[in-house]
Amino acid sequence: MSDQTPHPSPAPDLDPPPAAVPSPSGDRNALDVLRERGFVQDVTDEQGLRELFDAGPVTFYVGFDPTAASLHIGHLVGIMAMAHLKRLGHRPLALAGGATGRIGDPSFRDAERELLDDDALERNLAGIRTQLDRAIGFEDGNGQLVDNFEWTRELSALAFLRDVGKFFSVNQMIARESVRKRLTEREQGISYTEFSYQLLQAYDFSVLAQQYGCRLQGGGSDQWGNITAGVDLTRRLHGIPVFGMVWPLITRSDGRKFSKSDGTAIWLDPELTSPYAYYQWFLNVPDADVIRFLKLFTFVEVDEIADLERQHGDDPARRVAHRVLAREATRVVHGDAGVEAAERATGVLFGDEPFAGLDDATLSAAFEEAPSVVLTRTRLDEGLGLLELLTEVGAAASNGEARRLVQQGAVRVNNAVVEDARSSVGPDDLASERTLVVRVGKKRYFLARFH
Known part of the structure; x- marks a missing residue:
């Protein structure tokens, strides 16, 4: 191999992997633990990986590209696989794709991802790092967060093409199912930018294997081609035997996916999903x-x-x-x-208790399908008449109808029955910081938001 091959230096605050010690999983191999819980779909060399787990702590990685401000439940499968391995004594590297996120993974997508600017990527990376740290826990020093932009930002195109690209067959790259579908079944095709994604991901594995002792990459089943490319590249570049493992892409039995592209994602950020x-x-x-x-x-x-x-x-x-x-x-x-x-x-x-101690996000989530109106805070501060409130939110067509509903005992404000049609609501009647909930009958809910 040319002595000009790019050799990234590890970040100075990242520790080397610990020395091997007997596997903490006792008689149970980590692969069996993961398989029992549903995390194993395919392994590049199951016997070899089984022996590696038996030999002692294994450094492994899973990558997460910052294509959104938050991870979602679909990503949680990989996060949980990492957390279970960590609990068995193995060492996780959570890779935030500051570099690959600038390219976009074409795997099984109908169209090319929208490229994000640097500011958006940095915001997304910050949120993802926080979520990974919270779920996996790196405060004990066993494992760390890494960013592939650290070892690619100074990488020249000529060195990369000469010393990494030469190991990739275009015929094999085109034959990968995720690429083939874009070339043969989609009108848009695939750009060279996205086509090169698998080279960058494969290079990540080779860097982590050489610099951090990483021996295993995990990912969703749509990453199988990228992961096997990394296994092959690492063997060719460094002669290091490494392994790949993928888990199933999870969908619900009713067919619902965990996808941000169709607006159904359940986010890990509490600001996006309470x-x-x-x-x-x-x-x-x-x-x-x-x-x-x-x-x-x-x-x-x-x-x-x-x-x-x-x-x-x-x-x-x-x-x-x-x-x-x-x-x-x-x-x-x-x-x-x-x-x-x-x-x-x-x-x-x-x-049936009156609402208390809730927040706006919780009420919005609980009553997301309920009609809602936005009213000025001044009206609330001055005292908003109950009948006026009922007509404003759409619970009644007129003050007369609103009065009859109150007299029938059918009106609740924040789950408390209101019996006096002459009453009004003020700031003390809010269910949360800005929201008031009106209920008519058993199931008709209406929200008034005051700003």
């Missing part, structure tokens, strides 16, 4: 998914999951397994405080 909405999403998954999701999205032990499966089979209406799933999945991403807030909100919103 802990309450996150909790409720898991609480309401189809029965066919609850046990599978307990294995994938929580740290509940498999023996306990088996017991929950028996309880669910005996009496599905009790939804015992669903409640454990919602609670423990929320705990992973939002911590104990998030679980407490979500369960408190659930108790308030689905009970």
Whole structure:
């Protein structure tokens, strides 16, 4: 190999991998633990990886490109696989794709991703780093966050093409299913920019193997071609035996995907998906998914999951397994405080107690399909008449109709029955910082937001 081959230097604050010690997983190989929970679809060399896990701690990595300001539940499969391996004593490298994010992965996409500017990428990277750190936990020093922009920013195109590109066959690259579909089944085709993505991802693996002792790359099944390219490149460049493993792309049994492109993503950022909405999403998954999701999205032990499966089979209406799933999945991403807030909100919103202690995000998530209006805060400060409020939010067509609803006992404000049609609402009547909830009858909800 040419002595001009780019050799990136590790970031100065990253420690080398620990010396090998006996595997902490005891009689159980880490591969068996992951397979039991549903994380293993394909492995490049299962026996070799099994022996590697048995030999001692393994440094492994999973990459996350900053194509949005937050990761979502689809990414959580990889995050949980990393967290389980870390709990077994192995060493995670969470790679934030500051470089590959500037290119865009074409894998199984109908069209090319929109390229982001540097400011947007940096904002996205900051959010992703925070989420990865929270879910996996790097404060104990076992594992770290890395950014592939560190070893590519000074990399020249000539050196990369000469010393890395020469190992790639264009015929093989075109034959990869994700590329072939774009070339043969989509009108747009594929740009050279996206076509080169697999070279950059493969190069990442070779860098991490050489500089950080990384021996395993994990990813979703759509990454199989990119991962095997990295396995091959690392062997050719450095003679290091490395491995790849992919997990299934997760969809719900009702066909719903976890995708930001179609607007259905459940985000890990509490500003985008509140802990309450996150909790409720898991609480309401189809029965066919609850046990599978307990294995994938929580740290509940498999023996306990088996017991929950028996309880669910005996009496599905009790939804015992669903409640454990919602609670423990929320705990992973939002911590104990998030679980407490979500369960408190659930108790308030689905009970008969007056609303109290909630926030605007929770109310928006709980009543996202309810009609809502925006009113000036001045009107609330001055005292907004109840009948006027009912007509403003659309609960009644006229003051006369609003008065009859009140007299019939059909009107609640923040879940408290209102009996006096002459009453008014003020700042003290808000259910949250800016929101007031009107209910007419049993199921008609309306929101008034004051700004």
